[in-house]
Amino acid sequence: MSRPAYFDHASTTPVDLRVAAQMGACLTADGSFGNPGSIGHAYGEQARERVESARAQVAAAVGAEPADVIWTSGATEADNLAIFGLGAHAQGRGRHVVTARTEHKAVLDPCRELERRGWEVSYLQPDRRGVIDPDRLAAALRADTVLVSLMHVNNEIGVIQDIAGFAAVCERHGGVRLHVDAAQSVGKCAVDFRACGADLMSLSAHKAYGPKGVGALLVSRRRRVQIEARQFGGGQERGLRSGTLATHQVVGMGAAFAIAAAERESEGWRIEALRERLWRGLARQGGALRNGAPADVVPQILNVSFEDVEGESLLAAVAPEIAVSTGSACASATGESSYVLRALGRGERLAESSLRFSLGRQTTEEDVDRAVSAVGGALARLRRIGGACATTK
Amino acid sequence: MRYNEMTLRYFESAPAAGTLDGPQVATGTAGERQQGAWVQFQIRLETPADGGTRIAAAQFLAFGCPHTIATAAWVAEQAPGGPVSAELPLPVEALRRLFGVPVEKLGRLLVVEDAWRAVIATASARVET
Numbered sequence: 087m088s089r090p091a092y093f094d095h096a097s098t099t100p101v102d103l104r105v106a107a108q109m110g111a112c113l114t115a116d117g118s119f120g121n122p123g124s125i126g127h128a129y130g131e132q133a134r135e136r137v138e139s140a141r142a143q144v145a146a147a148v149g150a151e152p153a154d155v156i157w158t159s160g161a162t163e164a165d166n167l168a169i170f171g172l173g174a175h176a177q178g179r180g181r182h183v184v185t186a187r188t189e190h191k192a193v194l195d196p197c198r199e200l201e202r203r204g205w206e207v208s209y210l211q212p213d214r215r216g217v218i219d220p221d222r223l224a225a226a227l228r229a230d231t232v233l234v235s236l237m238h239v240n241n242e243i244g245v246i247q248d249i250a251g252f253a254a255v256c257e258r259h260g261g262v263r264l265h266v267d268a269a270q271s272v273g274k275c276a277v278d279f280r281a282c283g284a285d286l287m288s289l290s291a292h293k294a295y296g297p298k299g300v301g302a303l304l305v306s307r308r309r310r311v312q313i314e315a316r317q318f319g320g321g322q323e324r325g326l327r328s329g330t331l332a333t334h335q336v337v338g339m340g341a342a343f344a345i346a347a348a349e350r351e352s353e354g355w356r357i358e359a360l361r362e363r364l365w366r367g368l369a370r371q372g373g374a375l376r377n378g379a380p381a382d383v384v385p386q387i388l389n390v391s392f393e394d395v396e397g398e399s400l401l402a403a404v405a406p407e408i409a410v411s412t413g414s415a416c417a418s419a420t421g422e423s424s425y426v427l428r429a430l431g432r433g434e435r436l437a438e439s440s441l442r443f444s445l446g447r448q449t450t451e452e453d454v455d456r457a458v459s460a461v462g463g464a465l466a467r468l469r470r471i472g473g474a475c476a477t478t479k
Numbered sequence: 480m481r482y483n484e485m486t487l488r489y490f491e492s493a494p495a496a497g498t499l500d501g502p503q504v505a506t507g508t509a510g511e512r513q514q515g516a517w518v519q520f521q522i523r524l525e526t527p528a529d530g531g532t533r534i535a536a537a538q539f540l541a542f543g544c545p546h547t548i549a550t551a552a553w554v555a556e557q558a559p560g561g562p563v564s565a566e567l568p569l570p571v572e573a574l575r576r577l578f579g580v581p582v583e584k585l586g587r588l589l590v591v592e593d594a595w596r597a598v599i600a601t602a603s604a605r606v607e608t
Contacts, residue, residue, distance in 0.1 A: 435513060470497075471540060474542070
């Protein structure tokens, strides 16, 4: 029996073979296995050169300076370092943060922790397309606001936010610092850290065909952003993130980002065509509602709500054929459906019976047709068992 | 979520899914689609020459999670040939263990039980009249 077709690239991607080859060259005795922090011998210097080369690759891929790049274990650590690190540095000026209800938990949970520590947090709500208007941000800023944390590409529906617009609002408001979670962005849409005016940006390797366990926080030197360290013991990474660097991981991230930047446009056109083929096939099944305006969404993500089926059963029914995520992060037993989809105006049941298809580098037309067939079969069977009569459109 | 073999088998095959027609058919439902679980049972009774009314046929419809569909399918499959009893073929807790249903989803099994009681109540009222 063949493996299910993979439609969960927004969750994680396989490591590109070209990336894996470069990582492998940093692990064994004949490669760059030295500690990049060791000075005075060739092994350390060789590893350090690989690390700095990777730093330059990451910076080039996202329009940053190499000195902006602080290696972390992933985007979650980067988000935590940005929020708590900026918070610790700026708390003398104010203790108010603005974020959105549609952020990833790696941002929401640190914000809730700040609230437990006596901070105030304002949570913006997006419009029905999932977009946050910069004017809405402007209205939420206060005299004691020190940080705005908003994501670039939403992980559930793929909507792209107007980061430059947010940065302009922050600038007009006396230079409130802007942190951007861009974990989903690289390889999916253009990222230009310098031009967009953000102060801090979180990045992840494994969403872009790099390895799990490595990411980066961009801390703009040009904008003189200062944060406080949350981890101590060696003073690596400008003293902001102590610990021996995992050379193979950061080399993998550098290689993955270089490939992603070079192939983004051509890959984007191909994947967008596949996504539209998928949508046309799903729409033919009837009772399929597309979430998020296509013009504002990255090519890789298609989020669809299905009428007259229960979400957990739909996911279970298609699982032998396709690996896909529900629009909701919950089991139906908890009854908590996706806030992102409810913000788009979907009712709780529709929010729960949604699937996120995220396409990627290996996705083929055959995979897409298999997904359409699997979903179509599951919908017909579950609607029949459920006694529903969905109208075929 | 992982499902045990019983749940997968009955969710995927869903024996006895559908409806029954005719004047001798009793229908009972429970739950709400908007609440995430709705179940309908239909049964047809027969009274053989040797007496003792029993269930001749049973069908179900279910909107809900795989556990809801699988347990409703199993109950409907077990029913034909059995007595007109409001009791499920297995108590709810035994059913929960058989299908590996998490405790937090016990409410889904209660919807199945309520639907079964409803169809038996309807059928019993007809027998008495």
